[in-house]
Amino acid sequence: MPQLDVNGKAIPIDDLDPSMPLLWFLRDHAGTTGVKFGCGLAQCGCCTVHLGGRAVRSCVTPISAAMGQKVVTIEGLSKDGDHPLQKAWVAAGVPQCGYCQAGQIMSAAALLAENKAPNDGQIDAAMSGNLCRCGTYPRIRAAIKAAAKEMG
Amino acid sequence: MSHRDAIDAIARPDRRGFLQGMVGAGAFLLGVRAGVIAAPEPQPGAADADADFSPNVWLAIDRDDTVKIIAHRSEMGTGIRTVLPLVVADELGCDRARVQVVQAIGDEKYGSQDTDGSRSIRRFYEPMRIAGATAALMLRRAAAAKWGVPVGETRVTDHRVEHPKSKRKASFGALAADAAKQPIPKADELEFRKPAERRFVGHDAPLEDIRGIVTGAAQFGGDVRRPGMRFAMVARPPVLGQRPKTVNDAAARKVKGVLDVIRVPPFEGVHAFQPLGGVAVIAEDTWSALQGRRMLEVTWSDSPHAALDDAALSDRLAKIVEAPGRVLRTRGDVDGALKGAAKTIEATYRTARLAHASMEPPVATAEWKGEACTVWAPTQNPQAARDEVARLCGIPKAAVTVNVTLLGGGFGRKSKPDFVAEAAWLARKVGAPVQVVWTREDDIRHDYYHAPAAVHLKAGLDAKQAPVAWLQRSAFPTITSTFAPGANQPSPMELGLGFTDVPWVVPHLRAEGGEVENHARIGWYRAVCNVWHAFAVHGFADELAHAAGADPVAFLRDLIGPKRLVDPTKEGCEYPNYGEPLAKYPIDTGRLRRALDAAADGIGWGRATPKGTGLGIAVHRSFLTYVAAACEVEVSREGAVRIPRFVIAADCGLAVNPDRVRAQMEGSVVFGVSLALHSAVTFTGGQAGQSNFHDYRVARLTDAPNAIDVRLVGDGENLPTGVGEPGVPPVAPAIANAIFAATGKRVRELPLTGADLSWS
Ligand code: FES
Ligand code: FES
Numbered sequence: 055m056p057q058l059d060v061n062g063k064a065i066p067i068d069d070l071d072p073s074m075p076l077l078w079f080l081r082d083h084a085g086t087t088g089v090k091f092g093c094g095l096a097q098c099g100c101c102t103v104h105l106g107g108r109a110v111r112s113c114v115t116p117i118s119a120a121m122g123q124k125v126v127t128i129e130g131l132s133k134d135g136d137h138p139l140q141k142a143w144v145a146a147g148v149p150q151c152g153y154c155q156a157g158q159i160m161s162a163a164a165l166l167a168e169n170k171a172p173n174d175g176q177i178d179a180a181m182s183g184n185l186c187r188c189g190t191y192p193r194i195r196a197a198i199k200a201a202a203k204e205m206g
Numbered sequence: 207m208s209h210r211d212a213i214d215a216i217a218r219p220d221r222r223g224f225l226q227g228m229v230g231a232g233a234f235l236l237g238v239r240a241g242v243i244a245a246p247e248p249q250p251g252a253a254d255a256d257a258d259f260s261p262n263v264w265l266a267i268d269r270d271d272t273v274k275i276i277a278h279r280s281e282m283g284t285g286i287r288t289v290l291p292l293v294v295a296d297e298l299g300c301d302r303a304r305v306q307v308v309q310a311i312g313d314e315k316y317g318s319q320d321t322d323g324s325r326s327i328r329r330f331y332e333p334m335r336i337a338g339a340t341a342a343l344m345l346r347r348a349a350a351a352k353w354g355v356p357v358g359e360t361r362v363t364d365h366r367v368e369h370p371k372s373k374r375k376a377s378f379g380a381l382a383a384d385a386a387k388q389p390i391p392k393a394d395e396l397e398f399r400k401p402a403e404r405r406f407v408g409h410d411a412p413l414e415d416i417r418g419i420v421t422g423a424a425q426f427g428g429d430v431r432r433p434g435m436r437f438a439m440v441a442r443p444p445v446l447g448q449r450p451k452t453v454n455d456a457a458a459r460k461v462k463g464v465l466d467v468i469r470v471p472p473f474e475g476v477h478a479f480q481p482l483g484g485v486a487v488i489a490e491d492t493w494s495a496l497q498g499r500r501m502l503e504v505t506w507s508d509s510p511h512a513a514l515d516d517a518a519l520s521d522r523l524a525k526i527v528e529a530p531g532r533v534l535r536t537r538g539d540v541d542g543a544l545k546g547a548a549k550t551i552e553a554t555y556r557t558a559r560l561a562h563a564s565m566e567p568p569v570a571t572a573e574w575k576g577e578a579c580t581v582w583a584p585t586q587n588p589q590a591a592r593d594e595v596a597r598l599c600g601i602p603k604a605a606v607t608v609n610v611t612l613l614g615g616g617f618g619r620k621s622k623p624d625f626v627a628e629a630a631w632l633a634r635k636v637g638a639p640v641q642v643v644w645t646r647e648d649d650i651r652h653d654y655y656h657a658p659a660a661v662h663l664k665a666g667l668d669a670k671q672a673p674v675a676w677l678q679r680s681a682f683p684t685i686t687s688t689f690a691p692g693a694n695q696p697s698p699m700e701l702g703l704g705f706t707d708v709p710w711v712v713p714h715l716r717a718e719g720g721e722v723e724n725h726a727r728i729g730w731y732r733a734v735c736n737v738w739h740a741f742a743v744h745g746f747a748d749e750l751a752h753a754a755g756a757d758p759v760a761f762l763r764d765l766i767g768p769k770r771l772v773d774p775t776k777e778g779c780e781y782p783n784y785g786e787p788l789a790k791y792p793i794d795t796g797r798l799r800r801a802l803d804a805a806a807d808g809i810g811w812g813r814a815t816p817k818g819t820g821l822g823i824a825v826h827r828s829f830l831t832y833v834a835a836a837c838e839v840e841v842s843r844e845g846a847v848r849i850p851r852f853v854i855a856a857d858c859g860l861a862v863n864p865d866r867v868r869a870q871m872e873g874s875v876v877f878g879v880s881l882a883l884h885s886a887v888t889f890t891g892g893q894a895g896q897s898n899f900h901d902y903r904v905a906r907l908t909d910a911p912n913a914i915d916v917r918l919v920g921d922g923e924n925l926p927t928g929v930g931e932p933g934v935p936p937v938a939p940a941i942a943n944a945i946f947a948a949t950g951k952r953v954r955e956l957p958l959t960g961a962d963l964s965w966s
Pocket of ligand 1: 090091092093094095096097098099100101102111112113114
């Protein structure tokens with residue numbers, strides 16, 4: 055039976071439409087509602103998850119493209135919510151409404167996994183696809199730098 | 207502060223209703239009635255429960271020491287769900303680890319729950335303090351009686367009552383049952399913590415929901431899951447007032463996962479908070495509903511609103527304000543002074559229609575049990591949601607329960623409960639719980655828009671280059687039209703948002719308003735009319751400074767004039783002052799000036815900048831708060847705008863949670879950057895021309911200033927005032943003024959996407 059590996063758990067796909075975006079599979083079938091919907095067009099980054107370790111926009115990634123790869127959502131980023139970025143987010147008081155923040159953290163986590171000490175230009179490149187209507191950008195930038203420092 | 211003013215009555219509540227489920231046996235229940243009865247806040251057509259005396263603050267103490275505090279306002283990013291309960295906890299002497307925040311359902315016993323107008327702290331800071339102080343005194347009295355000591359020798363601290371002399375201590379939980387039997391203290395018996403004794407108020411405190419947010423566990427509107435729940439997408443009329451003429455749902459019904467296709471009735475009369483109607487696709491999951499909706503073939507009827515064209519409307523608004531209008535406020539003889547002026551200048555400013563575009567589009571879930579309906583929704587106004595569900599479904603209010611989830615942003619959109627009523631109506635029809643999901647396209651095409659506007663200004667300088675006359679006219683579709691069909695006159699409340707309250711000391715001054723009818727849903731939007739009024743008034747003040755050959759900050763100081771209290775009502779103006787008496791919350795030019803000076807200082811006003819770089823500044827009072835914004839802008843030779851730095855100087859009186867005040871100001875800068883640089887919805891043929899973030903652009907990380915320096919310059923002795931909105935208005939004019947300083951090009955239209963800002 056086809057299934058997807060979501061945060062280390064096998065979730066059956068059954069006979070779902072293979073073109074269903076991973077976003078809706080995660081939200082409606084896998085119980086991982088930490089993944090958020092903001093645009094459905096790869097414009098806002100709210101739906102960002104890791105697929106095979108890379109940050110992807112799950113709203114434009116069909117489940118067929120995720121088969122055989124590990125999907126990690128905000129719920130699976132760390133065991134106890136203690137990823138350096140999660141800690142930095144709390145310390146810097148980044149969130150306002152919080153809706154975009156799962157996507158922000160997942161984009162930032164993929165960045166830091168590849169680049170331990172990103173400069174402003176690299177942060178821009180990695181994070182400019184994630185909108186925050188509340189305008190938490192300055193704190194996002196500061197928290198990424200703080201987390202990078204801690205990860206050393 | 208006068209406690210008598212703030213308290214109406216304190217009464218022990220009965221134990222009925224949902225509180226019963228919240229508290230354990232022996233728990234101590236306390237209800238405090240809100241008595242902050244200011245002049246009723248003029249909100250066209252919308253009943254405002256602030257005008258009644260219902261209890262609005264509740265707390266309960268369990269035997270196990272847990273203090274449960276109700277958060278009755280909606281959390282959309284300001285931190286209110288954290289901050290107001292901590293006001294109670296501070297007076298009560300709580301250990302935060304043993305405080306549990308309980309989100310209130312929609313019920314008028316809490317007073318107004320309409321979380322808008324930047325008034326949650328303003329209206330409820332005092333009642334919350336009273337709630338905490340009342341409970342503290344009752345617990346102390348219980349302990350004193352038990353120990354046989356004078357009440358005056360006891361104190362509350364660290365979640366317990368202490369008698370230092372005898373070193374006796376008792377936990378809140380152990381005293382709760384006895385405390386509940388104590389008489390309710392009178393207002394003048396209450397003791398309040400002095401500022402130095404406060405542990406939460408005036409201090410930074412993390413959000414109640416921070417952990418849930420960073421781990422994905424926090425529950426927003428769309429995260430609600432009910433057994434057997436269906437998902438719905440609605441094809442709504444592209445033009446306001448259209449109805450489906452023909453519906454072919456054969457292909458939609460064939461989509462896997464689609465369960466049903468249902469016609470949703472159109473609204474009756476004026477649209478107000480009613481759902482728009484249309485055709486709903488019900489499915490097993492969101493994707494199937496979306497696919498099904500794509501396959502619908504619907505033709506729509508005509509509508510009287512199909513001619514709306516925003517380009518034409520903007521030109522009309524400009525024409526309206528360039529001709530005399532209805533006089534709203536007058537001082538001296540403006541016409542005579544303009545005639546006698548050595549120099550006059552005039553200009554017309556325009557701003558675009560805007561969509562709120564909160565990151566979470568509208569979404570709501572409803573479930574019926576018999577004739578009772580329960581909804582879960584990210585609503586700013588749970589009482590209005592309850593009322594609209596009851597009205598639409600024809601059931602009594604008492605049969606509707608509205609649970610408030612976290613809001614993924616609101617900005618005014620989620621004060622309108624059309625989307626909540628839609629879910630309730632559909633759930634009954636379907637016979638199962640239904641979650642109605644709005645796509646971003648639905649959100650941008652079917653918003654209650656921030657209206658487009660035009661403002662005309664004319665001013666005169668005397669021979670010494672001093673301003674002698676100031677004439678201003680404003681025109682825009684009124685929000686009143688959302689409730690009253692055909693309304694075409696802006697209300698005093700809308701005009702009082704940064705227009706009729708202009709604080710300039712200039713000897714001859716007149717404000718006028720124009721009339722225009724409306725053809726789209728419009729509504730409150732973060733800072734509302736302050737956005738265009740501040741853009742025009744402060745942009746033009748900068749123009750006038752340059753016309754006078756003066757430094758803009760020095761000129762602004764002269765325009766503001768000496769320290770005094772401005773009273774527009776003495777100049778023939780109906781001025782609501784955000785629903786508060788001017789005596790309590792005056793227009794204080796001294797505070798305006800202090801904010802201006804702090805922002806000018808912060809940005810390094812007066813320093814030399816290379817061509818292409820400029821400094822700009824604006825200072826504006828709104829929601830009773832004074833905010834000055836100063837920025838540094840870089841414009842490339844090709845005309846691309848970059849904003850490396852912003853300084854905000856804000857005076858909101860006492861900053862109850864300074865970190866959240868700073869966060870709101872930072873967010874306001876980014877919000878202001880969006881509307882200044884990028885965002886516009888343009889209607890043609892009665893339909894929105896934009897649909898998603900590729901064509902309705904908002905600021906990204908790369909557009910946001912890297913450095914936003916927020917300085918809180920208020921006096922902690924002053925009453926706390928608004929924070930969520932007042933940061934927004936001065937941002938756009940500061941940017942426009944900085945662009946002028948950088949390039950010599952004056953921006954008079956927002957967004958500035960169409961302007962050629964190149965220079966050589
Ligand atoms: S929802 Fe996927 S990028 Fe916006
Ligand atoms: S915190 Fe609200 S959208 Fe980012």
